[in-house]
Amino acid sequence: MNLSIRKQKILCLLVARYIETAEPVSSGDIKNDYGEEISSATIRSELAALEKLGYLVQPHVSAGRIPTAKAYKLFVETIPTDGALVPQTVDLKTYLDNKMDDVADVIRSTAQVLSDTTNYTSVIVVKNVGNVRVKDIKLVDIGGDKALVIIITDSGILKDCIIDLPQNIGEGYLKTASDLLNRMFGGMTVDEIRAKMNSVDDELNAYKDILDQIIASLERYDGGDARVFVEGTSKLLDYPEYNGEVDNMRGVLSLLEHKEALTDMVSDTDLEFNFRIGKEDGIEHGSLVSATYRINGKQEVHAGVIGPERMDYKKVVGVLQYLEMTIKSILDDKESK
Amino acid sequence: MNLSIRKQKILCLLVARYIETAEPVSSGDIKNDYGEEISSATIRSELAALEKLGYLVQPHVSAGRIPTAKAYKLFVETIPTDGALVPQTVDLKTYLDNKMDDVADVIRSTAQVLSDTTNYTSVIVVKNVGNVRVKDIKLVDIGGDKALVIIITDSGILKDCIIDLPQNIGEGYLKTASDLLNRMFGGMTVDEIRAKMNSVDDELNAYKDILDQIIASLERYDGGDARVFVEGTSKLLDYPEYNGEVDNMRGVLSLLEHKEALTDMVSDTDLEFNFRIGKEDGIEHGSLVSATYRINGKQEVHAGVIGPERMDYKKVVGVLQYLEMTIKSILDDKESK
DNA sequence: GTTAGCAGTCGAGGGTTAGGAGTGCCAAAT
DNA sequence: ATTTGGCACTCCTAACCCTCGACTGCTAAC
Numbered sequence: 001m002n003l004s005i006r007k008q009k010i011l012c013l014l015v016a017r018y019i020e021t022a023e024p025v026s027s028g029d030i031k032n033d034y035g036e037e038i039s040s041a042t043i044r045s046e047l048a049a050l051e052k053l054g055y056l057v058q059p060h061v062s063a064g065r066i067p068t069a070k071a072y073k074l075f076v077e078t079i080p081t082d083g084a085l086v087p088q089t090v091d092l093k094t095y096l097d098n099k100m101d102d103v104a105d106v107i108r109s110t111a112q113v114l115s116d117t118t119n120y121t122s123v124i125v126v127k128n129v130g131n132v133r134v135k136d137i138k139l140v141d142i143g144g145d146k147a148l149v150i151i152i153t154d155s156g157i158l159k160d161c162i163i164d165l166p167q168n169i170g171e172g173y174l175k176t177a178s179d180l181l182n183r184m185f186g187g188m189t190v191d192e193i194r195a196k197m198n199s200v201d202d203e204l205n206a207y208k209d210i211l212d213q214i215i216a217s218l219e220r221y222d223g224g225d226a227r228v229f230v231e232g233t234s235k236l237l238d239y240p241e242y243n244g245e246v247d248n249m250r251g252v253l254s255l256l257e258h259k260e261a262l263t264d265m266v267s268d269t270d271l272e273f274n275f276r277i278g279k280e281d282g283i284e285h286g287s288l289v290s291a292t293y294r295i296n297g298k299q300e301v302h303a304g305v306i307g308p309e310r311m312d313y314k315k316v317v318g319v320l321q322y323l324e325m326t327i328k329s330i331l332d333d334k335e336s337k
Numbered sequence: 338m339n340l341s342i343r344k345q346k347i348l349c350l351l352v353a354r355y356i357e358t359a360e361p362v363s364s365g366d367i368k369n370d371y372g373e374e375i376s377s378a379t380i381r382s383e384l385a386a387l388e389k390l391g392y393l394v395q396p397h398v399s400a401g402r403i404p405t406a407k408a409y410k411l412f413v414e415t416i417p418t419d420g421a422l423v424p425q426t427v428d429l430k431t432y433l434d435n436k437m438d439d440v441a442d443v444i445r446s447t448a449q450v451l452s453d454t455t456n457y458t459s460v461i462v463v464k465n466v467g468n469v470r471v472k473d474i475k476l477v478d479i480g481g482d483k484a485l486v487i488i489i490t491d492s493g494i495l496k497d498c499i500i501d502l503p504q505n506i507g508e509g510y511l512k513t514a515s516d517l518l519n520r521m522f523g524g525m526t527v528d529e530i531r532a533k534m535n536s537v538d539d540e541l542n543a544y545k546d547i548l549d550q551i552i553a554s555l556e557r558y559d560g561g562d563a564r565v566f567v568e569g570t571s572k573l574l575d576y577p578e579y580n581g582e583v584d585n586m587r588g589v590l591s592l593l594e595h596k597e598a599l600t601d602m603v604s605d606t607d608l609e610f611n612f613r614i615g616k617e618d619g620i621e622h623g624s625l626v627s628a629t630y631r632i633n634g635k636q637e638v639h640a641g642v643i644g645p646e647r648m649d650y651k652k653v654v655g656v657l658q659y660l661e662m663t664i665k666s667i668l669d670d671k672e673s674k
Numbered sequence: 675g676t677t678a679g680c681a682g683t684c685g686a687g688g689g690t691t692a693g694g695a696g697t698g699c700c701a702a703a704t
Numbered sequence: 705a706t707t708t709g710g711c712a713c714t715c716c717t718a719a720c721c722c723t724c725g726a727c728t729g730c731t732a733a734c
Contacts, residue, residue, distance in 0.1 A: 244583075400716075
């Protein structure tokens with residue numbers, strides 16, 4: 001069921017205007033924006049038709065129309081996703097370059113920039129994807145019968161695994177153990193390691209204990225131990241849809257607190273851009289636009305922007321594209337360094 | 338300038354009632370709560386006096402009174418801070434015990450529990466305090482001309498420092514370097530290390546590069562690289578002070594986003610309990626109650642609760658005490674294990 | 675199919691009013 | 705000297721009504 005060209009044009013004009021003003025749009029408004037001469041009566045009949053098709057609603061009979069989620073969804077399809085940059089924003093690159101020390105810092109800064117340039121709440125999720133392959137395993141004695149396990153994988157370094165050692169270990173225990181671990185598991189994925197574990201090996205028995213701990217940790221990492229950063233929550237208050245009716249805010253705010261739900265939302269797509277608009281898409285009284293950047297084949301970065309349904313999708317898409325270019329170019333610099 | 342017993346009693350009754358109902362309290366209300374027989378006219382004259390002293394305000398002339406920040410401050414002094422437990426809450430201990438794997442997880446869970454049991458937004462800050470003393474330094478080759486530095490200190494393990502190595506290093510470079518580092522700096526505080534650096538040593542020159550990187554990282558850690566967790570933001574919406582006037586929320590919400598400001602607020606006191614009430618204390622339209630637990634002499638945990646000025650201080654103090662006991666007992670278990 | 679014209683609808687905003695909650699004050703009582 | 709009952713006064717709240725005007729839907733003519 002396709003819309004006529006004119007209906008599409010009217011609908012887009014209406015959406016664009018509503019995004020700007022947050023007030024019901026009348027047939028006269030559209031007439032003004034339309035360009036060519038056209039009577040408001042004609043527009044009215046088109047609007048009535050669009051309403052019947054579910055693209056518009058009227059708050060009350062003597063008001064203009066506002067778009068439904070269905071209308072926004074159609075609108076975002078018209079946004080070009082490959083060139084509409086916004087060069088007038090902050091120079092993201094130099095901003096990020098200055099802070100390239102700690103990964104967490106970088107991501108948080110990025111989220112901050114994203115929130116500041118769009119003036120919406122931003123969320124960034126970094127996630128492992130695909131099977132992590134173990135490259136090297138090191139054991140470091142840290143005293144107190146504990147050891148720190150450092151696992152170098154093809155998608156990064158895992159260094160949050162602390163294991164308990166058996167009571168009285170000998171001198172070369174850790175060395176022997178790590179040699180063994182590397183010999184047996186080097187180059188394997190977690191799945192493969194798990195499989196090999198089942199065909200239990202005598203040689204391993206002495207190290208069964210610590211091995212279990214290491215595998216548990218690896219699985220957590222492999223399973224996508226996503227890191228989530230949310231910035232600019234208070235920007236929600238800038239928009240009348242949350243400023244007037246506070247209850248509208250509850251849905252969005254509690255979504256921002258449920259990091260797992262957020263993660264799922266930004267990452268359950270293969271598309272480069274993902275639009276989630278309205279309740280049916282899991283966001284009551286709000287929208288989420290997210291972009292997925294694949295960093296090195298093994299890590300995904302999802303950058304998202306959350307705001308009212310009446311979000312400035314065009315601007316957001318622009319910023320997200322600009323962000324992608326920036327991230328890519330920074331990583332290239334790092335690479336060649 | 339001390340208040341008469343009766344004024345104090347009336348003030349406390351008024352505050353308690355206002356905390357419960359969020360509505361201006363009249364002389365008749367107090368009369369009902371008072372216990373002994375007393376006329377409302379008497380109470381009225383006391384209320385007028387209290388208003389003159391700055392403890393109360395009237396929204397308008399024919400309404401009851403509501404407490405000022407000054408009144409709340411006096412009120413919280415009457416709360417016993419050493420026994421008023423709230424045993425009917427969730428069994429914090431078993432809840433936390435189950436999740437004792439990852440430190441970040443534990444803290445986040447704790448914040449969650451704190452928020453859920455109080456029904457306010459919670460914040461937990463973990464901070465190093467005093468001078469960190471280096472016990473052991475390890476260097477681990479992680480490929481790509483980089484090494485991971487693991488520094489074991491008396492207040493925990495620092496494992497977020499990745500350094501760039503010089504281009505072409507020899508076989509035993511890392512071993513030699515870490516031996517040297519330990520010999521020179523083992524047992525010293527960061528301040529001492531920095532001092533020693535100045536009296537530059539020939540032996541060091543070969544390692545000057547990596548040393549600088551390590552010290553920078555140590556300083557960040559030593560300077561109190563606080564970890565901050567905020568949970569239950571959306572609970573703010575449960576309270577009419579934020580539900581009606583959204584602008585009241587802006588101050589609190591943006592405070593929750595500024596982790597450094599939050600950190601300062603919960604930690605700039607030596608008291609066990611810290612009450613910050615109202616704008617003069619840095620929280621517009623809100624209050625913060627925080628407790629400080631010293632974990633092992635080297636780390637401080639600050640647990641805080643943020644809500645409207647009209648917060649249920651008694652309940653919050655109870656929960657925070659209960660939390661302290663729980664944390665202590667969990668750590669004791671760990672200790673003896 | 676498009677347009678002008680017109681009647682109809684309904685919300686927003688302003689003014690008015692009645693009701694009631696709560697105070698301040700005063701004079702009498704303790 | 706404090707406490708108390710009584711009473712006049714204030715002023716918010718909610719309800720109601722009204723008007724104004726912004727839009728629409730419809731119809732008949734183009």
